[in-house]
Amino acid sequence: MRCSQNLQLAGMQRGSSAYRILLAKRGRCPVISALAILPNNAPISLHTICQPPAFRLHSAMTISSLAVLGAGQMGGGIAQIAAVSGINVTVFDAFPGAIAKCQGVHKKSLSKFVEKAKMTQAEADAALARIKFTDKLEALAGADWVVEAVVEDVKVKKDLFTKLAAIFPSDNVVLATNTSSISITDIATAAGSTAHRVVGMHFFNPVPLMQLVEVIPAVQTSKDVTERTIALATKMGKTPLIANDRAGFISNRVLMPMINEAFYAWMEGVAEPQAIDGIMKLGCNFPMGPLRLADFIGLDTCVHIMNVLAEGLNNDRYRACPLLKQLVTAGRLGDKTGRGVYEYPAK
């Protein structure tokens, strides 16, 4: 079966921008990879997935409305790519100013896609028209699927999931969280008897550009929910890969200790930041060095994730580097404060 046929089977409109983006990646055949899962929950090999059928279509293919909690960098990005893929989205944010800011980001981001001829003006307008905003949680009722992307605070998230379980009484509505470090199993407990429909759907920043969605089933998550999450991420133009629910999942478990080690190397005088980043870029083909990346992520976030790793994996080797912590104490958080490892003069 050809990839183009699979994209249509997956419910994607022929000629739509999401269809074109996916088709351009047909070498990796993400739709088939998303639909075929081995019994042990591991995605089957790319070689195997390009062989004919042995997959089934999941109800995620018919998801037509999405509720997104949080209009920040991540929630806004998730809403945008969902709208581009044809899904009607309602974004909830309770904080003044967040919604207006998100609307501005959508307009700017979509107009860049138009400028670069990645989509037409009509497609961008149609995507914008599919996104609605609300400051009332209850107004999300009726959506087919929920993605939570509010502040990285376990109490806030668990409170919300208890409310979401009541607002969405149908078991069929999946409650996904975009947390980058909190245990999905812990968040799922807040959904009480419907914990099996809670799943991690970890998008990457900036969402419209980054290809991966790390799909993280909690201990309680049903296999069907995991499969539907993979199918939905694919429909949204992303490549889903599964990681189990251990602190840091895969992305942060591998990335953050490397960033932390770069701070140790700097602290011990092994090399200066420019040299550390240059060596990793030129020698390891990284698109940006680990210290530059730490500034982009936010040094406070890096410390937070290292703390989660140290706590969750019960191992002191994940403790945040003293120099990294010191920069945070000094308010040097990276791009967002204009100074971290490097300086970023206001434009």
Ligand SMILES: NC(=O)c1ccc[n+]([C@@H]2O[C@H](COP(=O)([O-])OP(=O)(O)OC[C@H]3O[C@@H](n4cnc5c(N)ncnc54)[C@H](O)[C@@H]3O)[C@@H](O)[C@H]2O)c1
């Ligand atoms: N920034 C990243 O690189 C990144 C990457 C992957 C995952 N994440 C995760 O995504 C989530 C959101 O991160 P972000 O970077 O978008 O943060 P952000 O600060 O840009 O946005 C968070 C939004 O949530 C809103 N919010 C806070 N508390 C709320 C509440 N109780 N109810 C409703 N809205 C609330 C805020 O007003 C804000 O608009 C976090 O869990 C984070 O760990 C972040």
